[in-house]
Amino acid sequence: MFFKYDVSDPREVEAHGRFVGDEAIAKRCIVGTTAEEHIRRVKAFAEAGFNHLYFVSSSPDEPKFIRFYGEKVLPYLE
Numbered sequence: 001m002f003f004k005y006d007v008s009d010p011r012e013v014e015a016h017g018r019f020v021g022d023e024a025i026a027k028r029c030i031v032g033t034t035a036e037e038h039i040r041r042v043k044a045f046a047e048a049g050f051n052h053l054y055f056v057s058s059s060p061d062e063p064k065f066i067r068f069y070g071e072k073v074l075p076y077l078e
Helices: 010-017 022-028 035-047 062-076
Strands: none
């Protein structure tokens, strides 16, 4: 289960992260470096019945993330 514990210390987050495999993250989160990867995953979630999606970036350059989604991902979604 994700976010079961209130953990904010980066060292604790890292320690907890060791228990979560890449497959679990990939199944529940969109992680990718290309617009195509993001578009494919967003469409898959929509086809599975999700009608509310939240896009969050862990990038230190938040404006870059917003531009990326605004220019490269969102225009290709219905």
